[in-house]
Amino acid sequence: MPTRANRSKTKQPTINDVAALAGVSKKTVSRVINESPLISEKTREKVKKVIDKLGFVPNPQARALAFRRNFLIVLLHDNPNAQTVLNFQNGVLDAIKDSDLALLVRPVNRGSDDMLENVRVFLEKQRPIGALLLPPISENDDLTELCQSLGVRYVRIGSATLDDPGRCISSNDREVVEKACRELIDLGHRRIGFVRGPQGFRSAKERELGFQDALAAAGLTMPDELIAQGNYRIDSGTEAGERLLSLKDRPTAIFASNDEMAAGVMQVALGNGISVPEQLSIIGFDDSPTATHIWPRLSTVRWPIREMGAHAAHMLVSDFLPPVPDIKDPEYAMLPSKFIERQSVAAPKK
Amino acid sequence: MPTRANRSKTKQPTINDVAALAGVSKKTVSRVINESPLISEKTREKVKKVIDKLGFVPNPQARALAFRRNFLIVLLHDNPNAQTVLNFQNGVLDAIKDSDLALLVRPVNRGSDDMLENVRVFLEKQRPIGALLLPPISENDDLTELCQSLGVRYVRIGSATLDDPGRCISSNDREVVEKACRELIDLGHRRIGFVRGPQGFRSAKERELGFQDALAAAGLTMPDELIAQGNYRIDSGTEAGERLLSLKDRPTAIFASNDEMAAGVMQVALGNGISVPEQLSIIGFDDSPTATHIWPRLSTVRWPIREMGAHAAHMLVSDFLPPVPDIKDPEYAMLPSKFIERQSVAAPKK
DNA sequence: TCCTTAATAGACACCGGTGTCAAAAACAAG
DNA sequence: CTTGTTTTTGACACCGGTGTCTATTAAGGA
Numbered sequence: 099m100p101t102r103a104n105r106s107k108t109k110q111p112t113i114n115d116v117a118a119l120a121g122v123s124k125k126t127v128s129r130v131i132n133e134s135p136l137i138s139e140k141t142r143e144k145v146k147k148v149i150d151k152l153g154f155v156p157n158p159q160a161r162a163l164a165f166r167r168n169f170l171i172v173l174l175h176d177n178p179n180a181q182t183v184l185n186f187q188n189g190v191l192d193a194i195k196d197s198d199l200a201l202l203v204r205p206v207n208r209g210s211d212d213m214l215e216n217v218r219v220f221l222e223k224q225r226p227i228g229a230l231l232l233p234p235i236s237e238n239d240d241l242t243e244l245c246q247s248l249g250v251r252y253v254r255i256g257s258a259t260l261d262d263p264g265r266c267i268s269s270n271d272r273e274v275v276e277k278a279c280r281e282l283i284d285l286g287h288r289r290i291g292f293v294r295g296p297q298g299f300r301s302a303k304e305r306e307l308g309f310q311d312a313l314a315a316a317g318l319t320m321p322d323e324l325i326a327q328g329n330y331r332i333d334s335g336t337e338a339g340e341r342l343l344s345l346k347d348r349p350t351a352i353f354a355s356n357d358e359m360a361a362g363v364m365q366v367a368l369g370n371g372i373s374v375p376e377q378l379s380i381i382g383f384d385d386s387p388t389a390t391h392i393w394p395r396l397s398t399v400r401w402p403i404r405e406m407g408a409h410a411a412h413m414l415v416s417d418f419l420p421p422v423p424d425i426k427d428p429e430y431a432m433l434p435s436k437f438i439e440r441q442s443v444a445a446p447k448k
Numbered sequence: 449m450p451t452r453a454n455r456s457k458t459k460q461p462t463i464n465d466v467a468a469l470a471g472v473s474k475k476t477v478s479r480v481i482n483e484s485p486l487i488s489e490k491t492r493e494k495v496k497k498v499i500d501k502l503g504f505v506p507n508p509q510a511r512a513l514a515f516r517r518n519f520l521i522v523l524l525h526d527n528p529n530a531q532t533v534l535n536f537q538n539g540v541l542d543a544i545k546d547s548d549l550a551l552l553v554r555p556v557n558r559g560s561d562d563m564l565e566n567v568r569v570f571l572e573k574q575r576p577i578g579a580l581l582l583p584p585i586s587e588n589d590d591l592t593e594l595c596q597s598l599g600v601r602y603v604r605i606g607s608a609t610l611d612d613p614g615r616c617i618s619s620n621d622r623e624v625v626e627k628a629c630r631e632l633i634d635l636g637h638r639r640i641g642f643v644r645g646p647q648g649f650r651s652a653k654e655r656e657l658g659f660q661d662a663l664a665a666a667g668l669t670m671p672d673e674l675i676a677q678g679n680y681r682i683d684s685g686t687e688a689g690e691r692l693l694s695l696k697d698r699p700t701a702i703f704a705s706n707d708e709m710a711a712g713v714m715q716v717a718l719g720n721g722i723s724v725p726e727q728l729s730i731i732g733f734d735d736s737p738t739a740t741h742i743w744p745r746l747s748t749v750r751w752p753i754r755e756m757g758a759h760a761a762h763m764l765v766s767d768f769l770p771p772v773p774d775i776k777d778p779e780y781a782m783l784p785s786k787f788i789e790r791q792s793v794a795a796p797k798k
Numbered sequence: 799t800c801c802t803t804a805a806t807a808g809a810c811a812c813c814g815g816t817g818t819c820a821a822a823a824a825c826a827a828g
Numbered sequence: 829c830t831t832g833t834t835t836t837t838g839a840c841a842c843c844g845g846t847g848t849c850t851a852t853t854a855a856g857g858a
Contacts, residue, residue: 112813112814112815113814113815114814114815124814124815124816125816125817127815128815128816128817131815132816156814156815157813157814157815158815159813159814159815160813160814160815160816161814161815161816162815163813163814163815163816164814164815164816164817165815165816
């Protein structure tokens with residue numbers, strides 16, 4: 099069976115083959131594949147026919163060398179939430195699926211001193227067209243400056259509007275959290291616990307602000323004893339739950355700044371015979387798979403992360419991507435989050 | 449004529465700059481960066497000094513063009529379980545962190561007819577060193593043949609040993625499932641339900657075989673009424689749970705072929721006042737985050753997916769990677785899964 | 799000391815595209 | 829039919845490395 103051997107020996111056609119067969123110069127072929135306007139319709143057709151016949155695909159490495167730029171976009175992240183990263187990544191992949199672009203993933207270590215240097219070397223090596231910055235590193239101005247100085251476009255994803263127009267995608271987390279918490283208040287909850295996200299995360303801050311807004315609007319206060327510090331991990335959720343639920347006058351509802359911590363709170367509640375939502379309402383944030391896997395299913399806020407990925411990709415490299423109907427205006431930078439009601443919320447029992 | 453300061457600001461140093469400054473030919477510099485043995489220690493040192501001084505980093509695009517191969521490995525997957533993909537991906541990234549390699553992610557559409565053609569174009573364009581195939585597409589022989597014919601190395605990940613030595617990583621799922629189920633039997637369970645994974649998945653098959661092994665060893669039968677078909681999604685878990693738990697003589701334990709379906713079963717149990725593990729023991733598979741997020745926490749089988757990622761990367765491109773102590777032998781292809789006991793299993797109530 | 803052989807270094811073409819700029823062709827006007 | 833102007837096209841250098849083959853140097857033997 100000669101098929102395999104043949105294939106491996108057969109070289110892919112190059113621009114020279116096309117040029118020779120079409121009887122034009124390679125530069126002319128180059129113009130055709132780059133859709134240059136400086137070419138007559140007649141030659142364009144002629145060359146295109148040969149390209150199709152030969153199945154010629156331009157070599158990205160050679161283009162990258164000549165362009166001094168790779169047809170790549172990189173995803174930089176240091177995100178504690180794997181699911182978020184993957185969803186976002188899938189959104190990006192959706193967007194670039196039918197383009198010439200490829201996606202490179204690069205986790206960075208936000209803590210370390212040489213983070214910036216690492217990223218610089220990486221970007222200098224890969225020379226991508228652009229970079230996508232996921233929170234929390236999207237808030238790092240050194241990184242965006244680095245991108246600028248290397249001529250790498252970037253788009254930052256954030257939970258609040260960053261002052262960097264045209265290069266930033268955010269959602270209205272604060273507003274939606276406020277709405278979700280107002281719902282608790284409307285149901286009659288007066289003592290509402292709050293599990294805070296980690297310090298220094300913009301997302302955590304935004305969610306807390308939304309919570310405060312709701313309380314303030316209802317004229318409620320936020321006593322320290324009802325606030326617990328968390329770190330977005332489940333264990334900090336159980337710790338928070340243990341403290342909050344052992345209070346003498348325990349809260350009738352708890353808002354946790356993400357689903358994982360909400361799951362922790364719920365474990366403590368169920369483990370202590372406190373039924374959810376009858377005796378305790380819980381709201382999370384992220385709409386991660388966890389939200390539907392736990393019982394009762396968690397009311398939460400859905401952050402449109404996959405859509406953000408697609409949108410961010412379009413914002414970053416709209417000139418390389420086929421236009422997509424549902425992304426009318428890649429400049430439009432806010433994608434709304436949504437409160438999703440499931441079974442973990444009810445009116446407080448008197 | 450640009451001054452040196454100018455140039456260093458504008459442009460990264462190239463092999464030519466190094467050659468000029470070191471007073472050697474570019475080919476000699478090339479030998480140094482490629483660690484060729486055909487060079488004297490003296491010149492090597494001299495050149496290395498200049499490389500460090502200039503901070504020269506070889507341009508990967510140029511190398512790729514000359515080598516006709518990109519310093520890239522691609523991850524091909526069509527996996528319904530996002531968490532698995534991400535974990536694996538992180539394992540790969542761990543492994544290539546300090547190397548010259550980068551990771552390209554490529555989801556493929558197993559169903560579609562042009563899948564193979566898509567992958568071919570992708571590989572021909574990107575010219576990666578190698579490809580990593582996650583299940584279920586790792587079982588597709590057309591794909592591996594394609595890789596062969598394009599000179600792309602590959603490593604396939606599977607839940608059972610595939611007959612492709614040196615290019616395959618697997619775990620001992622069957623054995624571990626058998627052990628987990630034997631534990632149920634030893635606790636006294638006699639009626640054990642089974643939620644099957646989707647048809648055509650090797651992983652699903654392996655888990656089922658392990659289950660059968662355990663039952664057979666104990667002389668138990670596997671009545672049809674205790675078997676439910678699932679698809680690894682939570683809804684199929686709840687459906688299975690609804691059917692199995694409404695049986696007149698309902699099972700005292702259920703093994704679900706993955707955690708998500710186990711979570712579905714658990715939701716049905718808790719929703720119907722069947723307490724876990726007192727009245728129903730549940731075991732899952734994957735040790736996904738879900739397993740610890742639900743309550744009670746799920747006993748499950750941990751599949752060492754992240755380690756497999758690192759291991760697979762080493763198997764694929766050990767010659768590009770710095771040796772790592774814990775991966776003594778990249779040829780060794782089996783990474784053991786482990787049964788993890790949490791709170792969802794207990795002896796059946798008489 | 800001279801010749802042979804092995805080790806090292808360099809010249810040069812090449813990988814497959816793109817940018818620049820000048821030449822050729824097409825068109826318009828005189 | 830020229831001449832001037834605008835399109836189109838092509839020649840050629842270049843992007844930054846590597847492979848091949850030859851020239852040079854160093855080492856070893858007679």
